[in-house]
Amino acid sequence: xxxxxxxxxxxxxxxxxxxxxxxxxxxxxxxxxxxxxxxxxxxxxxxxxxxxxxxxxxxxxxxxxxxxxxxxxxxxxxxxxxxxxxxxxxxxxxxxxxxxxxxxxxxxxxxxxxxxxxxxxxxxxxxxxxxxxxxxxxxxxxxxxxxxxxxxxxxxxxxxxxxxxxxxxxxxxxxxxxxxxxxxxxxxxxxxxxxxx
Amino acid sequence: xxxxxxxxxxxxxxxxxxxxxxxxxxxxxxxxxxxxxxxxxxxxxxxxxxxxxxxxxxxxxxxxxxxxxxxxxxxxxxxxxxxxxxxxxxxxxxxxxxxxxxxxxxxxxxxxxxxxxxxxxxxxxxxxxxxxxxxxxxxxxxxxxxxxxxxxxxxxxxxxxxxxxxxxxxxxxxxxxxxxxxxxxxxxxxxxxxxxx
DNA sequence: TTCAATTTAAACCAATTGGTCTAATTCTTT
DNA sequence: AAAGAATTAGACCAATTGGTTTAAATTGAA
Numbered sequence: 035x036x037x038x039x040x041x042x043x044x045x046x047x048x049x050x051x052x053x054x055x056x057x058x059x060x061x062x063x064x065x066x067x068x069x070x071x072x073x074x075x076x077x078x079x080x081x082x083x084x085x086x087x088x089x090x091x092x093x094x095x096x097x098x099x100x101x102x103x104x105x106x107x108x109x110x111x112x113x114x115x116x117x118x119x120x121x122x123x124x125x126x127x128x129x130x131x132x133x134x135x136x137x138x139x140x141x142x143x144x145x146x147x148x149x150x151x152x153x154x155x156x157x158x159x160x161x162x163x164x165x166x167x168x169x170x171x172x173x174x175x176x177x178x179x180x181x182x183x184x185x186x187x188x189x190x191x192x193x194x195x196x197x198x199x200x201x202x203x204x205x206x207x208x209x210x211x212x213x214x215x216x217x218x219x220x221x222x223x224x225x226x227x228x229x230x231x
Numbered sequence: 232x233x234x235x236x237x238x239x240x241x242x243x244x245x246x247x248x249x250x251x252x253x254x255x256x257x258x259x260x261x262x263x264x265x266x267x268x269x270x271x272x273x274x275x276x277x278x279x280x281x282x283x284x285x286x287x288x289x290x291x292x293x294x295x296x297x298x299x300x301x302x303x304x305x306x307x308x309x310x311x312x313x314x315x316x317x318x319x320x321x322x323x324x325x326x327x328x329x330x331x332x333x334x335x336x337x338x339x340x341x342x343x344x345x346x347x348x349x350x351x352x353x354x355x356x357x358x359x360x361x362x363x364x365x366x367x368x369x370x371x372x373x374x375x376x377x378x379x380x381x382x383x384x385x386x387x388x389x390x391x392x393x394x395x396x397x398x399x400x401x402x403x404x405x406x407x408x409x410x411x412x413x414x415x416x417x418x419x420x421x422x423x424x425x426x427x428x
Numbered sequence: 429t430t431c432a433a434t435t436t437a438a439a440c441c442a443a444t445t446g447g448t449c450t451a452a453t454t455c456t457t458t
Numbered sequence: 459a460a461a462g463a464a465t466t467a468g469a470c471c472a473a474t475t476g477g478t479t480t481a482a483a484t485t486g487a488a
Binding site: 054059190198203 | 251252253254255256331332333337338340341342343344345346348351354355358381382386387389390393394395396397398399400401403404405406410413414417420421422425
């Protein structure tokens with residue numbers, strides 16, 4: 035049965051708040067409120083606010099990895115189409131929630147990574163795990179001749195995944211999915227294998 | 232002679248602090264300290280912290296626009312090379328300061344735009360002004376056959392400028408310019424005009 | 429069933445937050 | 459030179475910040 039509150043529930047609710055409103059803009063008290071837990075329980079699970087966000091990044095990252103795998107590990111459709119489906123899914127999610135939040139990890143990279151080395155390290159590790167997974171699919175696409183071989187699968191995967199971060203930044207300023215869709219169309223055109231001369 | 236403190240000096244010092252450490256992580260008192268001004272003077276120039284950041288975005292944006300023009304409005308070298316020089320310059324600046332800050336406007340877009348519509352509008356306006364300037368140069372490159380015509384000059388300009396935002400996010404998490412350079416090489420390869428089959 | 433360990437609970441804390449207020453000073457205009 | 463406006467100055471404020479503390483309740487193991 036266990037105890038009354040579950041750590042993962044606190045992370046789920048709290049990190050969602052921070053994803054939408056920012057780390058420094060969300061106080062512990064606000065997290066306690068939506069979780070309906072007393073302060074003592076929070077500090078029982080997390081040694082500090084920074085520890086909370088560190089664990090949040092890891093849980094959010096592992097869930098994200100699961101999502102990526104669920105799209106990319108299949109045998110069909112084609113690698114490129116699987117990648118398209120994954121990113122189209124992400125864009126739709128962002129659209130549905132109002133184009134005002136984006137990705138927790140990308141947001142924290144901008145807000146925290148520059149001045150907090152431990153957090154930067156955790157963010158970087160999560161990013162790399164995702165990129166490796168994406169690169170696997172890109173590699174498949176290259177082997178099939180769908181995707182350009184001008185750059186390595188890893189480079190292309192990094193390029194795609196960093197690119198959506200920039201797209202999220204535009205999305206939040208414009209509060210619509212316009213640039214998201216432009217980014218999608220252009221990126222997949224750019225990485226497509228070109229006809230050999 | 233005027234009065235003792237200049238509004239632009241306060242913006243210059245304060246916005247630099249916020250660019251490096253974030254909006255919610257920098258308090259008014261900290262800004263007063265590095266500017267060596269009393270609180271009364273700050274609130275004489277700015278009606279609130281939000282008003283301060285709004286004016287900061289506009290001044291930072293107009294200075295950035297000047298920088299962009301200084302690189303792109305020349306007649307030589309070629310349009311593509313002028314664009315390369317501009318972005319190489321930006322990457323170098325970020326490298327020199329330690330790969331931990333990035334662009335004020337991009338940072339604020341992530342930290343504030345999603346939950347602050349007035350600020351989002353100001354950010355978007357600044358972004359568009361810059362993109363128009365970049366698009367002019369891209370257009371020139373397209374006319375000369377240096378840059379792909381698969382997408383409009385405006386789209387390509389947006390793609391480049393949003394792309395560097397994503398690259399900054401990676402730069403901050405890795406605390407080095409590795410991804411910055413990858414982004415540079417790949418972006419200019421992708422937008423290059425391809426040989427016709 | 430006892431008992432130590434863990435978890436829950438919330439009052440409490442010093443420090444900081446953005447912002448106000450009043451007075452003194454400085455500037456510009458008449 | 460005098461008057462009115464703008465600026466400088468910093469003490470002050472309520473609210474909030476992340477975090478500590480102490481005590482009660484709950485848990486799993488012996």
